[in-house]
Amino acid sequence: MAHFFLSETLAQAPSATQVGATVSLTGAEAKHAVTVSRVRPGETLLLGDGAGLMLGVTVMTAAPAELVLRVDSVRHSPPATPRxxxxxxxxxxxxxxxxxxxxxxxxxxxxxxxxxxxxxxxxxxxxxxxxxxxxxxxxxxxxxxxxxxxxxxxxxxxxxxxxxxxxxxxxxxxxxxxxxxxxxxxxxxxxxxxxxxxxxxxxxxxxxxxxxxxxxxxxxxxxxxxxxxxxxxxxxxxxxxxxxxxxx
CATH class of the missing domain: 3.40.1280.10 (SPOUT methyltransferase, trefoil knot domain)
Structure with a gap:
């Protein structure tokens, strides 16, 4: 199963929704990815913003302060109705x-x-x-x-x-x-x-x-x-x- 991480500010970067774009994961999520999940360059992850946006990404560089990720796929899920x-x-x-x-x-x-x-x-x-x-x-x-x-x-x-x-x-x-x-x-x-x-x-x-x-x-x-x-x-x-x- 792929690792899944959240970045609530992900959608604030318009380029994040484009295949081939580069996005960053920082803060506590980046630290957890590197020190706990042992994520390394070349691995594939799932990255979401908690509001329906889900990206399939490949790790380009991995450090506790920041992961640099390449966007391989983009998916938007509508909210459930009824909730x-x-x-x-x-x-x-x-x-x-x-x-x-x-x-x-x-x-x-x-x-x-x-x-x-x-x-x-x-x-x-x-x-x-x-x-x-x-x-x-x-x-x-x-x-x-x-x-x-x-x-x-x-x-x-x-x-x-x-x-x-x-x-x-x-x-x-x-x-x-x-x-x-x-x-x-x-x-x-x-x-x-x-x-x-x-x-x-x-x-x-x-x-x-x-x-x-x-x-x-x-x-x-x-x-x-x-x-x-x-x-x-x-x-x-x-x-x-x-x-x-x-x-x-």
Whole structure:
């Protein structure tokens, strides 16, 4: 499998989209390529900007400060429509982070951290920005591992009230083990509204939160007859939706 690296400023150089052009990879990505991945001149890599642009390149020179690359192929991938967004409640341990990592590898298009009423973990003060940055780093590395042309965005910490506002403009699905409707029974969408999967913390989504979100237009769905951990429910639902939407 080819090494894949990200350079979010790649598209700022118009010549980068031309076969035969020369582009550079610098900073932490270049250092990682040379010191960790042991990339050497003559090797072929994939280079993306996280916004649909994917280049096949050959390494001309390799130093920890800069890789000089020749563009061999250019591919533009359109964004997914409809998007699948994961609302992941903050959870103790690393269970929320595991969910974010796996969901990214499986193709989630955006991640929304949620301060649910039953969340044991709380992002407060400086933890708000640190937590979002931590999740963004996880998403970035998972996107590189799975060679994704589009880098999912990690939104700011969201409240239940803000989720209710989102429910009014999207197709929001609440993963709830007691729901009557199975996620596998959901028909493919007929419009381009975002599909928003909401996963609660260890104790599940509180009854009051379910009522608020349902009143705003959300629907309850279940994955099966068993109860999954908060770290696995979201990725399992993403896999089902990938099949429903024809992505897989």
């Amino acid at each position: 699948i967004l994961l609302v992941q409640a903050l959870a103790k341990g690393d269970r929320d982070e595991l969910a974010v990592q796996a969901a990214t590898e499986l193709g989630i298009d955006g991640v929304i951290p949620w301060a649910a009423s039953r969340s044991v973990v709380r992002w407060e003060g400086v933890k708000v920005q640190k937590g979002q940055a931590r999740w963004a780093a996880i998403v970035r590395e998972a996107s590189k591992q799975s060679i994704r042309p589009w880098l999912p965005e990690v939104s700011a910490l969201t409240s239940t009230k803000q989720l209710a506002q989102l429910a009014a403009t999207s197709r929001m699905l609440l993963l709830e083990p007691t729901a009557e409707t199975r996620l596998t029974a959901i028909a493919p969408p007929t419009d381009d509204r975002d599909i928003v999967l909401v996963v609660g913390p260890e104790g599940g989504i509180a009854a009051s939160e379910l009522e608020i979100l349902e009143a705003a237009g959300a629907s309850r769905v279940r994955l099966g007859d068993t109860v999954l951990r908060t770290s696995t429910a979201g990725p399992a639902a993403v896999a089902i939706l990938n099949a429903t939407l024809g992505r897989w």
